Amino acid sequence: MAEEVVEEKEGKKSGKGLIILLLVIVILLMIGLGVMAYLLMSGDKSDGEKAEAEEVHGSAEHGEGEEFAGHAKTYSPKYKQFEPPAPEAPPSYFVMDKFVVNFNGDGKAKFLAVDLQFMSYYSQLVGDTGEMSNLRPILKNDIQRLLRNQHYNDLILPEGPDKLRAEILKVARNVLEKHNIYPDLLEDVYMTRFVMQ
Numbered sequence: 619m620a621e622e623v624v625e626e627k628e629g630k631k632s633g634k635g636l637i638i639l640l641l642v643i644v645i646l647l648m649i650g651l652g653v654m655a656y657l658l659m660s661g662d663k664s665d666g667e668k669a670e671a672e673e674v675h676g677s678a679e680h681g682e683g684e685e686f687a688g689h690a691k692t693y694s695p696k697y698k699q700f701e702p703p704a705p706e707a708p709p710s711y712f713v714m715d716k717f718v719v720n721f722n723g724d725g726k727a728k729f730l731a732v733d734l735q736f737m738s739y740y741s742q743l744v745g746d747t748g749e750m751s752n753l754r755p756i757l758k759n760d761i762q763r764l765l766r767n768q769h770y771n772d773l774i775l776p777e778g779p780d781k782l783r784a785e786i787l788k789v790a791r792n793v794l795e796k797h798n799i800y801p802d803l804l805e806d807v808y809m810t811r812f813v814m815q
Contacts, residue, residue, distance in 0.1 A: 688702075688703060688704065688705030688706070688707070688739075689703050689705070689707065689709075689739035689805075690702035690703060690705075690739075691800070691802060691803060693800040693802070693803075694800070696798070697798055697799060697800040698749075698798050698799050698800075700740050700742045700743065700803070701742065703739040703740060703741070707739055707741075709737045709738065709739050709805065710737070710738060710739070710740070710741040710743075710744045710745055710748075711735045711736065711737055711744060712735065712736040712737075712738070712743075712744035712745075712748065712750045712751075713733075713734075713735050714733070714734040714735070714736070714754070714757065714758065714761070715754075715758060716731065716732075716733050716811075717730075717731065717732045717733070717734070717758075717761065717762060717765055718730070718731045719762055719765045719766045720766065721765060721766055721767075721768050721769070721770070721814075722767075722768070722769045722770060723770040723814065724769075724770050724771060726770055726814075727770050727814040727815055728815065729813075729814070729815045730765055730768060730773070730813070730814050731811060731812075731813040731814075731815070732765060732809055732811060732812055732813075733809065733810040733811035734761070734786065734807055734808070734809060734810070735807070735808045735810055736750065736787075736790060736804055736806070736807050737804075737805050737806045737807070737808065738803055738804050738805050739803075739805065740803045743794075743799065743803050743804065744804075749794075749797075749799055750794075753793055753794070753797060756793050757789075757790055757793055760789045760790075760792075760793060761786055761789055761790070764785055764786065764789055768782065770814065773814060774814075779809060779812055782809075783807055783808075783809060786807050787804070787806065787807045790804055790807065791804055
């Protein structure tokens with residue numbers, strides 16, 4: 619009987635040791651898997667971000683390193699690519715037809731007359747045979763809609779014409795983007811005439 623008790627104690631001892639050993643192995647495996655998962659996820663994420671950054675901010679190859687200065691822009695290859703302007707190139711302008719529209723003048727004015735010129739350093743965009751010439755009807759439609767929705771009380775404020783210029787530029791950039799042209803190639807818009815009658 620004493621032998622049975624000794625064997626039972628040794629059996630319990632070896633059983634506890636086996637359980638502890640298994641627990642240590644499981645914990646070490648979990649730690650190892652966690653470290654491996656962290657390394658794999660952080661490595662994949664940086665590679666994925668790097669590939670995405672290359673795609674979204676792909677260079678249009680407009681210059682050689684930091685020596686290149688000027689008005690050339692780098693942009694995603696998903697947009698139509700244009701030859702970069704020379705660093706000393708003057709801006710080019712795209713002149714829109716004269717706009718005369720009815721607008722909400724609160725009895726003080728009925729017509730709004732505006733002349734516009736869009737400025738860019740990319741002559742392929744705003745030149746005589748540039749991309750904006752092909753988009754003229756769309757630009758005219760969208761800008762006329764914007765002008766008709768203006769209100770006299772907003773336009774007579776000191777910042778009124780500047781806000782209108784910003785809205786016109788936004789409309790033109792939206793048209794360019796819809797036609798796969800990088801919108802920021804269009805630098806600015808100028809109102810050469812602004813009359814409310």
